[in-house]
Amino acid sequence: MEVSATSAAGRSVVAHIFSEFEENRFHTAYVTNSESNSVSAFGIGDRGALSVVQDPVVGCGDDPRAIVAAPDGRTVYVSDTGANHISAYRVGTGGTLSCLGTQIPTGGDDPFGLAVAPDGRWLYVADIASNAVSVFTLRPDGIPAMPKVYASGATSPRGIAVHPDGRFVYVSHGRPMPDTEPGRLTVLAVQQDGSLRLLSRKPIEIGLSGAMIAIPRNGRFLYVGAQRSDEIHGFRIESDGTLTPVPHSPFRAPGFPEGVAATPDGRFVYAAGQKDGAGGIHGFAVDRYGSLTPVPHSPFKPGTSQVGIAITSDGRHLYTSGDDSTPTAESSIYGFAIDQSGALHEVPHSPLATGGDAPAFQSVAII
Template identity: 40%
Template structure:
């Protein structure tokens, strides 16, 4: 008897305006904002990058920041941005508009001296900033409208002086602080890294004895799976690598520390965790030799040890210091001085990255920022927002079903890949939104669709310790049960 074929369904990003949430204007597909802070001109430059070619285009006027502006931290949902102002002990707060445009909001005192490193937790609820000369880390709760409220007991004192850099594990449970003395005793100082547990209310508790190492340390990156941390120590020209335990404890990686060209400062892990890149300004301070500086790349071994990639290091303007990477890991950017005017003005060096992590300077690099004086942590990228999966099935003949995912969307790009599992042990990946499948028998089958956008963002949140690159979401996958008769 021939079964009658039937089918039954059994289951089935934003801007902040005046403190309220509204639906965002769709971003042009394939664009990504990259920012450079300019400490001497006290402002922020914005580039719009073509995600296909990596070429940055300086866009709009520079946006005012505080004196001595340093690092930026952006919320994972790409709605808010904050910048530390070392010159007056404040944070500049911004809402983020179309194409990453910064809309100034408020200036918030940090409660300490010389705020430098700044980070937002991967969940977007808390912000932390290190005070170089106050021996403390300030913590803030981030309200839905972007307002910062000091956490109870903030600032938190650190047991080691001169906190500079901060990084948070991808699960938001631990905060690490890199220390370095920029004062008159610098040449006799020893750097450090300290560990704090982040409680559910955002307050901090130091949980490990600080590890003393190197000299003038600070910037850190954490690979996206949260297993390893890498810390730059500038005066000793090295990277210290650590395995991160389940309790947040740090254990030195094999062969750590790793040598890196003169005065490493900025550091970033690739989105897949296979590479680490470092910006070295070579300023001739802290007993290090002067030079133009460079960007270096390292492959991360199975044991976490670093080895230089081919053709590393490469020149990157004069004094490259901040460094960031696009969410798909194909392009790298370093804030630097423009060699066309002896480094007096700011610029952005741009590199393409191949599958082996090798860097390739882009034509026209470095690109002028229009600002002056990029400094610590002065390059940042707008987080990519994950896509939303949706599909409808339709019987075409017998047990053959066509699935249409045209209703899937991406708030800041386009859906580029559709992965289907049909519930009968088979699967299919397509670039286009439609798939056809013939079932071998009658029954109930759960069909699952997972979508990925044009920058590789899907269900997973991808964080590098200092920033979220991809704000992945469970909404990138959806499932429906179908009954085949």
């Protein structure tokens, strides 16, 4: 009887833990609204359908641009570009957000792109106006500690990404406006203490105005947008972190490609075109050498302005931020299912208004 009672109690505990896990398991997409100083949250349901989680969260930071989630999904970080700060948000039940602590200065000017180390120890920030990368140590409670600042290796750093093994950081450079600025890509090695060291003093040329960077989970290839030259540049990542162009790179992606994302399995790459009236989403299949070929029916949602872009961890759904095609150009989130060929199919309740204004660079994150 004692064994039976103990087993029953054990089953009760397990059932409670499983129930609690099920209650808190969710997928959520977040969108920053730069002109309304807010962050919007959307639930992702069956077939990728979108639903509003809460009213846009305001009061945590000014001019929010890039957004990224910690690997454990408990915290979200936002670059407050105009305020030279980073804001942290706690993720609550059902994906709700609340401000976590105060705004934290980056130590640089105009924080732009964001990336988090795969082990969750460091937060990397591209400071576009000071040609630097700020590195925050992330405390156990998710709050970033005061950063250290390192040269990015070129002028106007914007996009930033970390290799899946955490050993290298890649930074794109170049402003798209008001003047055309040559795009450049630099590689920084991550030291054991979290500091950064430039691997090469000579940046890699990547067309005009470098944008977002995508690295599939397998870490074999890197893709970066060049907005002004309407291109995606592809590179093979060598074992020492250096980059070699893939065959036939760069690849055409008309419409001012600002956002770039890759499916976790590395089979597909997508680029969000930001140019009003000429944008949309370009989809590409990746061959074994890293070269890109347009998928069937690409581009998707042509003519719309698409800016931020992110893909769910299972690779089944893709979400973008931008303006819809109505006369009022409402800021919205778009959702798509990715089929076996890489083609996109809009999910139920897409697009949904963000409730804010002007999603900007790297303005979509998914937990």
